[in-house]
Amino acid sequence: MADAGTEFVFTPEQQDLRRAVRQFCAERLDEDTVRRLMESEAGYDPALWTRLGGELGVLGLAVPEELGGAGGGLVDQAVVAEEFGAALVPGPVIGTVGLAVPALVALAGAGVEEGLLASLVEGTRTAAFAVPDRGGRFDPALVTVTESGGTLTGEVSQVVDGTADVLLVAARTGDGVGLFIVDEAERVALSTLDRTRRQAAVRFAATPARAIASGADAERAITAALRTGAALLAAEQVGGAQRMLDRTVAYAGTRLQFGRPIGSFQAVKHRCADMLVLVEHARSTAYHAAWALQDGTDDPDLAIGIAQATCSEAYQRVAEDTVQLHGGIGFTWEHSAHLYLKRAVTDAALLGSAAEHRERIAELVLDRAVAVGVPAVATG
Structure with a gap:
């Protein structure tokens, strides 16, 4: 974007970014491909997702360069999101790019899971955000998953892109609510209206988890x-x-x-x-x-x-x-x-x-x- 006086004028670089993403989607994610992928087991093409991260570099535009991203801004990422929406891109766009990556970036100053963040930006792994919200806002009272001895127990009934590789989970601890990373959990796919965006119920039964933040940081x-x-x-x-x-x-x-x-x-x-x-x-x-x-x-x-x-x-x-x-x-x-x-x-x-x-x-x-x-x- 330009200066504050011309807030909604896109820069030449952002216009080039839009054209590149639009062309990629037109060539590799046409309607027939979207229909095929939404009926597939995974719901998306992991190889294409990796190309979006590695070849185009559009999964981490708002991530600082020192963390493996492009060092751009959220407006750049919004340009990509708009083109993804136009093409109905199937895949963990909201779960990974919209929720998990920003959470990890917010904690990256403490060196937390930077390897995971880099893999999400590169498109080699995917993530989902198992944190209940109330009208788009965090409400600790809604968190029912509990932590004990490095394991989680409980269920999050509806997680966007819940079948992703990694889960970021909010859970109750002895000190309040913490944020944890879980690699393995029971995922139950939900029957949804929109087949291009998968959702799942996620269940934890003494499931191993790694704490990455607690209290105010979480x-x-x-x-x-x-x-x-x-x-x-x-x-x-x-x-x-x-x-x-x-x-x-x-x-x-x-x-x-x-x-x-x-x-x-x-x-x-x-x-x-x-x-x-x-x-x-x-x-x-x-x-x-x-x-x-x-x-x-x-x-x-x-x-x-x-x-x-x-x-x-x-x-x-x-x-x-x-x-x-x-x-x-x-x-x-x-x-x-x-x-x-x-x-x-x-x-x-x-x-x-x-x-x-x-x-x-x-x-x-x-x-x-x-x-x-x-x-x-x-x-x-």
């Missing part, structure tokens, strides 16, 4: 992960919504009705214009959230709440309108619209619903205004 790492994951999820939602808008506009220009393209009818024009407004509004809030986290230019919780509330609803609305404007073909299994609609509905339930984020925004703005006389404002 809470700091978990909070950093949830904030980063929410910002990248918003960018991903923008990518999916933009792809649906593009396909709808193209279809409206070629589908004939009464001897004319349906895009020539005023009602269809208005619907497409409404979709465009939703996408552009969502994009602004998503990159504002990434920028706020990257540069500390705004209240991160407020920026993320606005982004998630906006992007979740925008993606769902655009996906639903895509189905409607495509008519009969839009309702079929053969058309891609249902894949994006399922992703939109699933994403809207991850890391807090739009309603939960609006409630959080109200707390930050209205409650603060009552308490101190000065409302919180997303200034950018």
